[in-house]
Amino acid sequence: MTYSQQALIGSSGYMPEDVWDVMSMIESGKYNLESIITHEFTLKDISKAIITAGKVDEALNVVIKF
Secondary structure (H helix, E strand, O other), X not given: OEOOEOXXXXXXXXXXXXXXXXXXXXXXXXXXXXXXXXXXXXXXXHHHHHHHHOOOOOOOOEEEEO
């Protein structure tokens, strides 16, 4: 989900170079990515995850665990 839009965007929307750049950044360990995850949900709670992601004053990044 991005901002208050209710759209799911997968990595297939990016160029392969972009994905490799992000993977390199993650692997570098320079960034604490877990600090930007505000909510986690299981797949069975996807409806609640989508509603939460739409609350831009409360949610920064919502993760759905498969």
